[in-house]
Amino acid sequence: MNNFDFYNPTRILFGENRTASIDEHIPGDARVMVLYGGESARRTGTLDEVRQALGDRTAVEFGGIEANPKFETLMRAVETARAEHVDFLLAVGGGSVIDGTKFVAAAIPFEGDPWSILTEHGANVHSAMPFGTVLTLPATGSEMNHGAVVTRAELHAKLAFMSPHVFPQFSVLDPTKTYTLPQRQLSNGVADAFVHIMEQYLTRPAGAMVQDRFAEGLLQTLVELAPQVNEGENDYAVRANFMWTTTWALNGMIGAGVPQDWATHMIGHELTALYDIDHARTLAIVLPSLLREQRTVKAEKLLQYAERVWHITEGDDEARIDEAIAKTEAFFEGLGLSTHLGAYDLGEEAIDAVVEQLEAHGMTSLGEQQDITPAVSRRILQRSLKA
Secondary structure: OOOOOOOOOOOOOOOEOOHHHHHHHHOOOOEEEEOOOOHHHHHHHHHHHHHHHHHEEEEEOOOOOOOOEHHHHHHHHHHHHOOOOOEEEEEEEEEHHHHHHHHHHOOOOOOOOOOOHHHHHOOOOOOOOOOOEEEEOOOOOHHHOOOOEEEEEEEEEEEEEEEEEHHOOOOEHHHHHHHHHHHHHHHHHHHHHHHHHHHHHHHHHHOOHHHHEEEEHHHHHHHHHHHHHHHHOOOOOHEEEEEHHHHOOOOOOOOOOOOOOOOHHHHHHHHHHHOOHHHHHHHHHHHHHHHHHHOOOHHHHHHOOOOOHOOOOOOOOOHEEEEEEHHHHHHHHHOOOOOOHHHHHHOHHHHHHHHHHHHOOOOOOOOOOOOOOOOHHHHHHOOOOOO
């Protein structure tokens, strides 16, 4: 196991009707900006709950943050926050709204071009405005980590940044908020969390028994919950476990002290930026093909994954690896997520465009071994062309 620092200051307020609790965690004299996405936050009553919890505090609302939060939109939020002398932010929504709020929090006090926050991946962030979150869509884990992804539409660029200054101070996790979600978003959330875990787990052995067992338990939980989540019934126990699993998938614990991959995400980000495919659906396209391409360097962990997550114990090493990858692919397909570019009417021309963008963004040595070059990324995408 590698040396590591583990730090996570986010307070979790978990359970039904916890939105009212934010009153205890925001200064009484705060000037609050509430950031949200579309009309669902208003239609479902969540915004009304937030307004009631804020009480007499001055509150400014900023809506319209996209499913892949756009730099251009977020800069308007920054301008509004500065003009209104806001000193606390509150994100109401899923990972995109929370990611966007993290960028706004970092950009408000930032001196210089805020785009450099993303091009420097957060290395130049030295302070941020405090903020909390009310999670309505479990998927990304952004409610309990210090990373965010933002898209700049004019550049077709989707870049990530991380900073210890953008941990949420608190996050409200109310499983009943998932009851009004469309099935597509629920399925995407399961897939997104699954791949988050895989990016930290299915790399190379690091002697990290605790992290491995946590990761395997989370993967097994998602496999078990997926059919029940897909049924769409408002079962509190199912949704509570689903919400908590997606948070643990990316709150830093299972990634502490272990090598991490993230090539699936980097390639997937380019697919989203170029072709506006749902983030989780790009991950379902890329991961099975990446595992096939990297099966030799990942062989030891693939065999561990096969046995501990999918209970595959019969056959030689190659057969067990084949079956584990096939089950992974079937898992995504069972959620309604295609694992091939052809399902989105994309062919070789899309591969050229994605590889060009990877090179433009410096993504030339991806993966835990840093051996996924643009040529390897091209082979991964070629494997993803069709069934």
